[in-house]
Amino acid sequence: MSLWVDKYRPNSLSKLDYHKDQAAHLKKLVEGGDFPHLLVYGPSGAGKKTRVMCTLRELYGPGVEKLRIEQSHFTTPSNKKLEISTISSNYHIEVNPSDVGHNDRVVIQELIKNVAQVNQLDTTSQKNFKVVVLTEVDRLTKDAQHALRRTMEKYMATCRLILCCNSTSKVIPAIRSRCLGLRVPAPSIEEISHILTVVCKKEGLTLPPEMASKIAEKSSRNLRRALLMCEACRVQQYPFNPDKEISEPDWEIFLRETATMIAQQQSPKRLLEVRGRLYELLTHCIPSDIIMKGLLRELLSVCDGQLKSEVVQNAAFYEHRLQQGQKAIYHLEAFVAKFMAIYKRFLEEGIADIF
């Protein structure tokens, strides 16, 4: 028994539940024999990886589903040893190069070179190329992206790349222009609730429609999330009770409480408490940009129109800093302090207006 997310993942293009046009296009692409490099992009939980795996299966048959997890070793020019885990089948290899941070360039070059130099073992396969799947391409350094662009051209004969990322904004134009871009939009609320219902039926459960749409709403159009939520609800109570709150991860509750704390009181002491909580969140590997967005979402609910704009501007400003800087806590805290100041002024003005 595995998570529903994995259990009910469609494994062929024809079984995909939504964006069927795109699936048809992909099928044609595979049939055409002329397979370009792909750049698959779209929000988290929209099904990018699922589509990639389906495409691979379409290309090579069920052999791609025999996965191995391996550790690959690389050595940088400065003799630093790198280790990265890869997931591979006989036909493809999947790697997340951003795991190795600033040395991603070496990994990409070496990996693709290795793959390209080894000929396809299975001669019965129609395809004379292997596929390298790179995830989180938008997190690659610019250096690595440039290297990638060159490598793409060099080994075009024996390997194809499938790049996955959340947004093409962070991918250099040179790569974008060398790939066939595939946009995978997030599924709509209706699509999600439909899928939830179908999955529950397969599990032998009945999901009330209102419950399905409630989960779908809450998932913010993230199918993976929706499925996880649904499974969590199932564990907590069955038959489903649509009136019951959908359980959330602890960190979200924690984050919300933190936001409430900020809105309740604006003082140095409170800031210290908030800092402690922020550290706690960071220790639990919650990405700092998600913390920032979560805080913003909660804080905005206590603001009115004009204030909201100001707060958003600041959130955007500090989130940018966060990406650029090294110490996330500085910027998160600066945002909190900023909000405290803005909100305090707002409250004081409000009081002044009353009198």
Place this chain on the structure above:
Amino acid sequence: MDCLDSDDDVQFVKIDPVKSKVKPKKSVTWVSSSFGDFGPNLSTPISKTKIKGGSLSDLKRNQTDSNISVPQTSVFAFTSQHESRKRPRESDHCITSRLPSHSKTCSSKDLWCDKYRPLHRNDLAVHKKKVEELCEWLARAKSHWKKHAAPILLLTGPPGSGKTACVQVLCAQLGMDVQEWVTNLEQVADQWSGEDFHRSEKSRVDVYMSQSQSSQFHNFLVRANKYPALELMGSAGHVSESDGGNVRGHSACHSTTVLVEDMPNVFFRDPPQFHNILRKYHYSGHSPIVFIMSDSTSSTSSVQKLFPKDLQHQLGVVSISLNPVAPTLLLKLLNKVMSQEARQAQVTQPNSSVIEQIALSSNGDIRSALNSLQFACRMDTADLKPPVSSAPRGRLKKSGTDSKLKYRTSGKEDVASSGGSVASAIGAKDTSIFLFQAVGKILYLKRGDPSTQADHPCLPRHLELHDRHPLLMNPEEVAAKSHVSGDFFTTFLHENYVEFLSSVEDLERASEYFSDADYMSTLWAAREELQQYSVSVATRGFIHSNSDVVRHDSTRKNHGWRPLHKSRWFATNKQANENITTARQIFQGYHWEPEVLCSEILPYISLTNPTLHDTGQISFVQEMTQFSQWKRSSRTRLVRLDEKDVASDEEEGEAGGPTQMKTGAPVTDDKARDGQSKEESVEGDSFLSSSQTNVQNVEKEEEEILIEEYDD
């Protein structure tokens, strides 16, 4: 001259990494001398068993003859089993070298700090209570000799505070032998060129050396214990020759103290090895052992690394920390020396203000003060002295009105350094400060009175909001003196700044400056340069944002003494990295991106709690997804920054956290400081800079001493 010879010998036998750093770099002979070396010149019955250069070569020859794999020992007790016939000669050597230095007829070339070393307990310029404490420990160690596990003492204090002198004098008084470990680096050179040693193994020399250094140390400790009889024989003979009358007759209960001042370098690299040896010694050894460590801001000699708190606890290590010598005591000492010197006509006597200057500028380092004094008294350097300017004297008077002498610390020294101080030209110590003090200086900032400075700029009316009185320190200098990278300094400042601000507006501005500072240091190529600016932005930004301290006389609200904390950022970062790695290892089967894994998959796994996971997975998931309101033991607990904490591994905090951040263990049993903080609050001296705590301590002790003296 014999005594000079012995000094030279000492110089190359003894290479102390800590001391050589802080010694004033003057002429060679000066550098070579130190209090630590006065042992052989004592007339009191101490059997000082340090090897002299003369015998060194003999020893080596012996060893090569007998093919000992541990080629060199610096204490003859060790080799005596092979070469007992050497003993008399050596003792002779020691004695002859000792005698002349004691006499008053010694030439003026002799270093004063050797010449006027304390010979009696009353001569010690160390605080009486500390002497008492040390004496008690030694006495207890002596009486319990051989009955219990070997007692261990850790004696710390700034350089030149009389640590070694205390041990030597007190041991002499108690009739204990002192056996000192001396790391000999000469041997290294010998090994390189050594004909008899591993001619073909040059490539492995490094390994061999480090092994041999530690094994030597080990052997030294073990043998010092194993063969007390041999050693006793030698030392007894020794003692009786030198000053037979004072030795207590029964040599059977004659005890030895092992003194380790010169820690082999290997152990700084590999503390666990040292810990093992120490443990072994503690359980198998008999003689009390005294470790003398200088406080230092350099990370390599960190006391904490060699003597972590848990080890101290485990082995019952007693720790005595000496403070810098009080300026009044130092002044008295200098005057005494002066008056003695004056009897020998050839010195030019500097006037009293110069002596005062020397006493002040030495920052409580007796050795450095004496060296400075000697330098000042030399005929040929007398003209180097600039005329005593009125400015420092005026300041002296001012401090005199408080009827206290104060070392120039915190803000004052920076102001004064521009005002041309006399003695700082003559051997003033290069003051480096601990991170704790440095951060404290920024946080407890002080401003000067603008009326004393003519060129204090006036801001136009609309900018008056930003008017600040001049600072009494230079933040960049403070940061630089803390000897950590700017980035690291900023993180510590960041951890602590919030408590020192009282309004949200101040917070807003200060936090923005910190954000700026971090943003500035991101450009990798220009990191080095930008870091300086980044520190400036952070420190000055914070200082300016603090609207409580705008004027020099503005009173702080509720800002008493507060503990400073270590930065949690590195620990957090490290923990997060570890968590991610673990998560990916444990949940390899779910090949998700780490972000998704941690923020979506794991939390929901913990909610759905599928039975397929093994216990390790489940416990990890729980740890990862539950927050501290459910689980009290937070991992991001505050860790107090101790006064003498040294940033051991500060660089590239991004990659891995500094090892010194021991998140679990609170390092706050510095009772002295806690007590002191209470005293401060009683005094109502609410904004006393924590950087002054040391000095404050000294002042108090000094008062007590004065009272005692009146009693006398």
Place this chain on the structure above:
Amino acid sequence: MQAFLKGGTSSAAAKEKTQSPGPSASGTKSQKGKDGKAKPVPWIEKYRPRSVEDVAYQDEVIAVLKKCIQGSDLPNLLFYGPPGTGKTSTILAAARQLFGPELFRNRVLELNASDERGISVVREKVKKFAQLTAGGSRSDGKPCPPFKIIILDEADSMTKDAQSALRRTMEKESKTTRFCLICNYVSRIIGPITSRCAKFRFKALATDILTSRLKAICEAEGVSIEDAAVDALLAASGGDMRRAIMYLQSASRLCGQDGTISQSMIFNIAGVVPEDSLDQLISTCSSDSYEELDKVVKNVIFEGYAASQILEQLFDKVVNMNTLSDQQKAIIFEKMAHTDKCLLDGADEYLQLMALFSTIMQQSCHGS
């Protein structure tokens, strides 16, 4: 970038009015040979110009280069201009014409600066190659210039130090080697190098040239395309020939042999945000409702559109908006510039877009 040639042996290309000179034809042959079992070639390679005459639109450059080729000599060259205007194609075609297909491989070293940059590369690779001697004739008896060509693509991403090192090498090896530097921004090349090179600026391609070439390719490949789709291609590629051809090929792959390439397909491939989404965004800005805006922006992001693309298209919209004063537009553009920079730095798209649109909302509702 491809101003390109439809020359060579391909039957479709033969229809083209361009003459196919000998070297160009054999160049194509070698290409074919490499491909083996008729493997599909990327169209940008297939339709790369084979001779300098075929390079579209860059008349001044071509005139000079033609003279050079007739004289069998070249100065050091520096090509600069926006991407997709034919810089690389031009020098490759010129080299092919100079050396012929056999010598071409031995005589030309193409270095991509962003791949292997740094001083060591310039010192080692370039030097090594430059030191090889080159003869003055080729196998078919035609005279051939006795030098080699080193093409440094993307020279503007070379470090200053590497460029300085290059300067020395250029002088030392001037007898046997010609350098051709290619970059987008001439300002990033150090002075000593620009002064040693003949500089050529490549203009952005005019739309009619682009249109005719694209249509020619479609004809050659037997792909049917709507006129609107061609316009969409032009809009999406922004004068970049390579991008336009890439999009075209991708679209033809997706729709298969018998389908017709439609406008929406092009937009989809290029990731262009549909007009109505954009209009909705802008109209929401005048509603002065933060909640509305939040919803719309989220929606756009859920659809997977790239924020940078939105910015690009938004710019044209805002410039032409009559409801805003110039001052308001200036404020908005400043914010857009800032947002663009932040996005490039990797900031979160949602937050940046929210910040931008709330500025626009501020301006359109409370500004003036």
